[in-house]
Amino acid sequence: MGNAIEADTAKLAGLQIDLLQKIRQGNVSFSQLEQFLTLSATGRVRLDKFIEQGCPLIDEKGKHLVSPLGDKAHLAQLVLEDAYISPEEIDEFLKRKYTKARLQHLRDTMPDERLLRSLRASNYILLPGPTSDCTLEQLCHGFPYAFTKEASDFVLAENSSFARSEIVVSAEWLMMPGPQPRFRSDRMLDQVRAYKPARLPNAAEVVYTLVMYHKLRGVRLLERNSMETSSKYNLNAVSVGNFSDSGLKIFKHVGSGIMHDDFDD
Numbered sequence: 704m705g706n707a708i709e710a711d712t713a714k715l716a717g718l719q720i721d722l723l724q725k726i727r728q729g730n731v732s733f734s735q736l737e738q739f740l741t742l743s744a745t746g747r748v749r750l751d752k753f754i755e756q757g758c759p760l761i762d763e764k765g766k767h768l769v770s771p772l773g774d775k776a777h778l779a780q781l782v783l784e785d786a787y788i789s790p791e792e793i794d795e796f797l798k799r800k801y802t803k804a805r806l807q808h809l810r811d812t813m814p815d816e817r818l819l820r821s822l823r824a825s826n827y828i829l830l831p832g833p834t835s836d837c838t839l840e841q842l843c844h845g846f847p848y849a850f851t852k853e854a855s856d857f858v859l860a861e862n863s864s865f866a867r868s869e870i871v872v873s874a875e876w877l878m879m880p881g882p883q884p885r886f887r888s889d890r891m892l893d894q895v896r897a898y899k900p901a902r903l904p905n906a907a908e909v910v911y912t913l914v915m916y917h918k919l920r921g922v923r924l925l926e927r928n929s930m931e932t933s934s935k936y937n938l939n940a941v942s943v944g945n946f947s948d949s950g951l952k953i954f955k956h957v958g959s960g961i962m963h964d965d966f967d968d
Contacts, residue, residue: 722736728817730816730820772789772790772806772810772813773810775810776789776813778816778819779813779814779819779829782816782820782822783819783823783829786822786823786826786827786828786829786881787828788830788831788916788920789831790809790831790874792919793831793833793834794834796915796919799835800834801831801834801874805873805874806874809831809874812876814829814876822878826880826881827880827881828878828879828880828881828912828924829878830876830877830912830915830916831874831875831876831877832872832873832874832875832908832911833871833873833911834873836871836872836873837871838866838867838868838870838871838907839866839869839870839906839907839910840858840859840863840867842871842907842910842911843858843866844859849910849913849914849946849950849951850950850951851949851951851952852950854950854951854953865936869905869906869907869934870905871905871907871908877904879904879909879912879924880924880930882922882923882924903931904932905933905934906932906934906941906943906953907934909925909930909932909943910943910951913925913943913946923946923947924946925943925946925951926945926947928944929943929944929945930943930944931956936955937955939956940956941954941956942954942955942956
């Protein structure tokens with residue numbers, strides 16, 4: 704009997720250490736712990752059954768939501784909420800389907816939980832690239848409302864090899880700063896390392912993200928500022944932003960970094 708109690712005590716100590724680590728990492732909050740500890744006996748039984756079912760995602764009507772990306776997509780929705788745009792939403796909006804191979808690629812490359820939490824803490828959104836490769840020129844043809852006249856004239860110019868060479872690759876995850884801070888406290892910032900992108904997105908990727916987020920979430924990103932991209936125009940850096948009712952602007956940096964939306968050489 705004594706050995707059994709000692710074994711249980713050792714197991715409890717291990718669980719306490721694991722719990723403290725998860726709290727420090729931001730994977731478990733005090734409110735979540737408090738909710739669990741105050742569950743009734745019936746509530747604990749229901750939670751056990753829910754866990755046995757694999758913790759399915761359920762909509763407001765009680766219907767189980769099934770994603771082609773499986774549990775990884777459910778986790779992204781739970782962590783990022785509206786900052787996550789799913790392949791199904793892109794499917795429905797573009798009226799085109801991802802191939803099975805591309806869905807599998809999205810599933811294989813979905814960010815893990817730690818990166819998802821870093822994205823949330825850093826106010827980033829996550830969305831998949833389009834169902835097929837798309838150029839900046841094609842985006843302008845497909846969503847003309849999203850471009851100011853100056854930007855549209857530049858993109859659709861007959862000699863605009865720039866617009867045809869800027870591509871959003873299909874079924875690759877895109878990450879970009881979101882519309883408003885999600886920082887809840889300084890402590891959370893200490894718990895989760897802020898996300899630092901490995902590379903800047905190109906101009907087409909930024910435009911695609913702005914258009915998709917506006918159409919699917921009803922929010923304009925980069926309304927009062929612009930974002931530098933990895934794209935170059937005649938060796939000048941290119942930025943995209945100032946997304947207003949008139950559309951978005953495309954800027955080039957010249958000289959000491961002054962930005963112009965006039966692309967005449």
